Amino acid sequence: MNLRLGSYLLLILTVLMMANACNSELPDYKNPEVSVEKRVDDLLSRMTLEEKIAQMWGVNSEIKDSIVVSPSGDINIDKIKPLLPNGIGQITRPSEVLGGRSQTGDKEALSNTPYLNAVLTNKLQKYFIEETRLGIPAIFHEECLHGLAAIDGTSYPHPIALAGTFNRELVEKVYAQTAEETRLRGAHQALTPVVDVARDTRWGRIEETFGEDPYLVAQMGISAVKGFQGDGQFKEKNHIVATLKHFVAHAQPESGTNTAPVNLSERVLREVHFYPFQEAIEKAGALSVMVTYHEVDGVPMSANKWLITDILRGEMGFKGFVVSDYYAIREMYKRDGINSHCVARDQKQAAELAIKAGINLELPLPDCYTEISALVKEGTISEKEIDVLVGEMLAVKFRLGLFEDPYVDPEKAKAFCGTEARRPFAKEAALQSITLLENKNNAAPLQLEKLKHIAVIGPNANRTMPGGYSSIPPFYTNLLQGIEARVEGKVKVSYAEGCRITIGGSWVEDEVILPDPAEEKQKIAEAVRLAKTADVIVLALGGNEQTSREAWSNTHLGDRSDLELMGAQNDLIDALHATGKPIVAVLFNGAPLVVSNLIEKASAVFECWYLGQESGNAVADVLFGDYNPGAKLAITFPRSVGQVPCFYNYKPTARRGYSDSDITPLFPFGYGLSYTSFEIENVRLEKETIGTDESVKVFADLTNTGKIKGDEVVQMYIRDELSNVTRPVKELKDFKRVTLEPGETKTITLEITPDKLKYWDINMEYVVDRGEFTVMVGSSSADKDLQKIKLMVK
Numbered sequence: 001m002n003l004r005l006g007s008y009l010l011l012i013l014t015v016l017m018m019a020n021a022c023n024s025e026l027p028d029y030k031n032p033e034v035s036v037e038k039r040v041d042d043l044l045s046r047m048t049l050e051e052k053i054a055q056m057w058g059v060n061s062e063i064k065d066s067i068v069v070s071p072s073g074d075i076n077i078d079k080i081k082p083l084l085p086n087g088i089g090q091i092t093r094p095s096e097v098l099g100g101r102s103q104t105g106d107k108e109a110l111s112n113t114p115y116l117n118a119v120l121t122n123k124l125q126k127y128f129i130e131e132t133r134l135g136i137p138a139i140f141h142e143e144c145l146h147g148l149a150a151i152d153g154t155s156y157p158h159p160i161a162l163a164g165t166f167n168r169e170l171v172e173k174v175y176a177q178t179a180e181e182t183r184l185r186g187a188h189q190a191l192t193p194v195v196d197v198a199r200d201t202r203w204g205r206i207e208e209t210f211g212e213d214p215y216l217v218a219q220m221g222i223s224a225v226k227g228f229q230g231d232g233q234f235k236e237k238n239h240i241v242a243t244l245k246h247f248v249a250h251a252q253p254e255s256g257t258n259t260a261p262v263n264l265s266e267r268v269l270r271e272v273h274f275y276p277f278q279e280a281i282e283k284a285g286a287l288s289v290m291v292t293y294h295e296v297d298g299v300p301m302s303a304n305k306w307l308i309t310d311i312l313r314g315e316m317g318f319k320g321f322v323v324s325d326y327y328a329i330r331e332m333y334k335r336d337g338i339n340s341h342c343v344a345r346d347q348k349q350a351a352e353l354a355i356k357a358g359i360n361l362e363l364p365l366p367d368c369y370t371e372i373s374a375l376v377k378e379g380t381i382s383e384k385e386i387d388v389l390v391g392e393m394l395a396v397k398f399r400l401g402l403f404e405d406p407y408v409d410p411e412k413a414k415a416f417c418g419t420e421a422r423r424p425f426a427k428e429a430a431l432q433s434i435t436l437l438e439n440k441n442n443a444a445p446l447q448l449e450k451l452k453h454i455a456v457i458g459p460n461a462n463r464t465m466p467g468g469y470s471s472i473p474p475f476y477t478n479l480l481q482g483i484e485a486r487v488e489g490k491v492k493v494s495y496a497e498g499c500r501i502t503i504g505g506s507w508v509e510d511e512v513i514l515p516d517p518a519e520e521k522q523k524i525a526e527a528v529r530l531a532k533t534a535d536v537i538v539l540a541l542g543g544n545e546q547t548s549r550e551a552w553s554n555t556h557l558g559d560r561s562d563l564e565l566m567g568a569q570n571d572l573i574d575a576l577h578a579t580g581k582p583i584v585a586v587l588f589n590g591a592p593l594v595v596s597n598l599i600e601k602a603s604a605v606f607e608c609w610y611l612g613q614e615s616g617n618a619v620a621d622v623l624f625g626d627y628n629p630g631a632k633l634a635i636t637f638p639r640s641v642g643q644v645p646c647f648y649n650y651k652p653t654a655r656r657g658y659s660d661s662d663i664t665p666l667f668p669f670g671y672g673l674s675y676t677s678f679e680i681e682n683v684r685l686e687k688e689t690i691g692t693d694e695s696v697k698v699f700a701d702l703t704n705t706g707k708i709k710g711d712e713v714v715q716m717y718i719r720d721e722l723s724n725v726t727r728p729v730k731e732l733k734d735f736k737r738v739t740l741e742p743g744e745t746k747t748i749t750l751e752i753t754p755d756k757l758k759y760w761d762i763n764m765e766y767v768v769d770r771g772e773f774t775v776m777v778g779s780s781s782a783d784k785d786l787q788k789i790k791l792m793v794k
Helices: 002-025 036-046 049-054 061-067 077-083 114-130 159-163 168-184 214-229 266-284 305-315 347-357 368-377 383-399 410-416 420-432 479-487 517-531 569-577 596-601 615-623
Strands: 090-092 139-142 241-247 288-291 321-324 435-439 453-457 492-496 536-542 583-588 604-607 678-685 696-704 710-720 731-740 745-752 771-778 786-793
Touching: 036 383, 049 368, 049 383, 061 077, 061 090, 114 168, 114 410, 139 383, 159 168, 159 214, 168 214, 168 410, 168 420, 214 241, 214 266, 214 731, 241 266, 241 305, 288 305, 305 347, 321 383, 347 368, 347 383, 368 383, 420 615, 453 479, 453 517, 479 492, 479 536, 479 615, 492 517, 517 569, 536 569, 569 583, 569 596, 583 596, 583 615, 604 615, 678 710, 678 771, 678 786, 696 710, 696 731, 696 771, 696 786, 710 745, 731 745
Parallel strands: 090 139, 241 288, 288 321, 453 492, 453 536, 536 583, 583 604
Antiparallel strands: 435 604, 678 696, 696 745, 710 731, 710 771, 771 786
């Protein structure tokens, strides 16, 4: 027995010695036992200038479509070699080859399934590993705003809806599952999350954000990055690189129009817009950042060395790589169909500005960065500068393990991605994202046993509404389908469109065409006739993918000058209200709308945003009381566009009033009702006085005083009562979503840490004031919903 054991140990030792010998023969960059820093240095020392430059390029469909030659994912190596002889840094959206277009979609083209997607990325990666001189793998990136934007990718609620869950753990799981689907198909980077702080509700990209509050955006951003990247080790091949965007202050553009100039003070930049980026870098280790099209204080972001190098890399300590937004570098020179910045005389100078600013990679294709070689040869850019930028990207490729294990298993992709098993959690995310705005006389939930006929009416009742940055999910249930499935024939369900919002309404259709008014009157009349025969009206209104979206060119617009319900929707509301039938309204939209008329005339109103593939099923569960809504608004709803900007954390002198309107919003940040009732009592501090470097706990007793199980979001706000520069009237600094049974009480613990009291003072130093702070705890940001206590800092 001992002899056998000795022989066995000798065998193990021999194998280990052979493995070590093999590793010692490898160049350092191919040896996984060597540190990432040494591997980067070794590889850079072996690379030609042209090979380094290739790592700073992305490849878009212009090249991808030319090398994929069959529906089975075959590629033409002979075509790749002259196009990409030195390798490539990244490949843009591999899910979009084989005709599998995502948000730029061709629905009639060939379908790039998860299996074929994995086959294709393996074949492309094999070329870079085996056919290029140094075998440097490529990174493949995808859009993952609310799930992988690829055919058969599971579709979750949009970020503005997810933020309303006030559930850090749920958001982390959404993006962890998205990461796994994306990685199994062969991609390694998500161009997500959006951590812009949305301060202008006219802006068309609200749906992509986590709302208006820096703290909430930061918390959701941290959760998203943790979901995407896990612990940052990437050992299990089920996580990918997260990309924070859009650096920085993109969501407060002049006049609310996309990519317009941002003219903000340094203090506002630091306190509002830097904060979520800083937090996601420090607390979640985000490995990539995207800079976008706008200018800050007259300097285009693609040329902004102060922001990209001094602030992002210097002050924030960012250690990853920076990518350009698509064609943003060219926009400094001249870009067709866009109002360009005109700060570069040509593409060559645009490349120089971007490299000096610190942008590692140009997306989506080689454009201005094709001039890097000439810039180096003439001495405008040094090769050492290129080495720094390329090295930062190579380090992430090493961390991802792409040099050792670059391939994925197509069978696993087929078994996991977009399957039936993903549906329950997609539905749970949708359920937690629904906000109840109004519920007069407990009109909701609907009591099925008391109904004989439901009229489902409205332009969004029988429509697939994935929202922006979406593809074709494996499943989708609209509101009408969800209601029909839920009632199972026990109640008659009838449908009328009522009116239209726009003709078509797809995110990719450039022209916004309004319906013919005469035809709309006929549709309203049809809806009224139907409504008169029903017991209740379920009315689906709001917006669509055209009325609020990314304005990506001068002919593809998406920002609003008016936030009223578009088209004949208010006429439809008035006509249905005149029937005397109760109206339960459901809003689907990408940004806050002015819905005062609807609130006045409907018995109950739900804000649903875009809920993903399980939309209709989730809404039906809420309508009929199978689930009690508990989401809160992550953004303020104005009474009119004249109130914009209307964010809750304003300065003390900012809301004096209007001569012709109420100054308060229609619905405040953090607002949301429930089918049950809650009471918050006994708000108290662990201790009433602390030092500037101390933390303190805040306690509150929360009781479900109603008759059914429900969720409440307990929110804590803080106000610095005396400061040497003006401070907001209140700022969210902690929250917890809590589930309680009827009659149940829980003591909720929130925490104040020194960083939650800090601000940029008159000397631009980040400090905690000594003095009195007001701590407010309650169910929304509205004063009437908050209880106040005092904290002294000495």
